[in-house]
Amino acid sequence: MGAFAQLRDRCATIGQRFDYLALAPAMAAICYPFLLRAFHAVVGTQAATPSLSIIVGATLILAVALVVPFFALGLACRCNADPGARRLAYAAVTAPTLYVFLGVVQALNRSPIPDEIVWCVLWLAIALWSQTARNPVVAATWPTMGRWRIVHGMTAAVLSLYVAFHLTNHLLGLIGPDAHAAVMKIGRVVYRSRVGEPLLVAAMLSQIGTGLFLAWRWSAAPQGLHRTFQVGSGAYLSLYILGHMNSVFIYARSFLGIPTDWNFAIGAPIGLIHDAWNIRLLPHYALGAFFVLSHLASGLRVVLIAHGVDRRAADRLWDACVALSAVISAAIIAGMCGVRIG
Template structure:
């Protein structure tokens, strides 16, 4: 019997206590998500010039706050892996899916802030954020202990059909993604170099033919990806599959948030050019603006997870075509390393680093 199973209801006087403790542990990812904006607040207070000269101690505190905030999705990944088991109860499955959702806290927090602004709702986004996660926790806690979802045999064929379509669409989007990430790397040479490449690229991806197709493909990827994640999250999974599901959920939230910020808020409503100044939070910058600091983990993890998710998909394809698991795992690890390095490089440029 696993440690997780031992923690569930047992006959005897301590059964209720065991169940309560397990339910509280299942709320840990949601607690981490609720703490996310306050970690960013702590970072801003530590680096704010209004608080006086920035000492070494305040720099260390700021770095720790930003590091913990950026690493918050890892807590969701770890908890989702811990909760993965065959035939979960309704409560266990809801708790596992809540853990997966917490991985997407950075883009969802950006979406919350932009959405409230678009709707002209004068309410603190942090208040709405905490309230939303409390509602999600309540939904999980209301899940039954005896219910069982449909068996895995009934849903496996559906997954197989959609994953191929998901991969084909990803290959097409990859062309735009490669250009987009390269364009951001040019930020190291300054805004002018970035603008020159972007101007050339926009003649293609902002054309009346290409842009609607590209947006439709993005939304299609989100819809199919969420469908796959929903189905896979109900099945037993190893660490590689959990990572693939979690990174996919982050990217689904990131794509929706980015489309809403760029196409709806910036271009359609406020008529702002989505150029380097827009992305880097000029003139204040991403680091020193109390609102824009949320974009640092949002962007950084977006870059990391897009390459990591592609590496996860490639790993599955390699194994399915007879490649050695050890070799496929090395390709996956290299993809994660490349994603991390690229994320650091792009965010350094957006925060002011220059060659």
């Protein structure tokens, strides 16, 4: 009886200590590709006018898929999460862009294994790591982080010019592919030049390196809402940029030998909506546009507060910028899905 009571008490202690929400981000990420598959099953491959029930069902499924990164962000905000669980949550924020990255790598390797199987194994491995990784000792301050933040911020300020042009270029998709192509041709004179392209790639890689370093340090301890959002959006953008460069430089230019134009971006001729593979590009692009703008807004908020701007005013500006980011992202995706104005 004594041994049984001891075992019971031990199990109760383990149950109290185990954080059941710690694995929720991995479970959400595992479900992500199956949500996209369900979306495709509802809309099908035909571009005929869908019924109201199909529109409602497909919209709800896609909305749930888009919620996955924000669900993970919410879990990353938990004060009682250990660093492993918090980093798992940040990793799950990247699920939409990581799934595209995985699909391209699978295509490059001509892998016969379905993406969903590789995806599930990958996330089970990440979840296992998050539970077995040693918790770091959180230092009160890291003197070197200030320097990394300055480098990261200065590079971001320069790259924001390219981001502004690139997103404006994509907004012109609402007018039509010809307008998009005409403006892109002008921009490529600079960012596709022998000097411009290497500098752009170097700046992007610098952003990834410094950003991931800062994210790793900040993820060791609980953060507030704004910092958590900044870290999570930065993690998403790091993988997005790497995946985008892989898609453009390796997959399109080297592997397929095709131009990276409007048709490449929207998965022509089928498009984003009615293709089982291409549908993964819709959340990938939408969240990419949203997170890059809102991440810049997060950095701006930090700079404003550091220069004496009232925190509440900075927070209100951040709220407005995040809302505007969502509107711009939706407009870009609408254009890529065939919506036209004028």
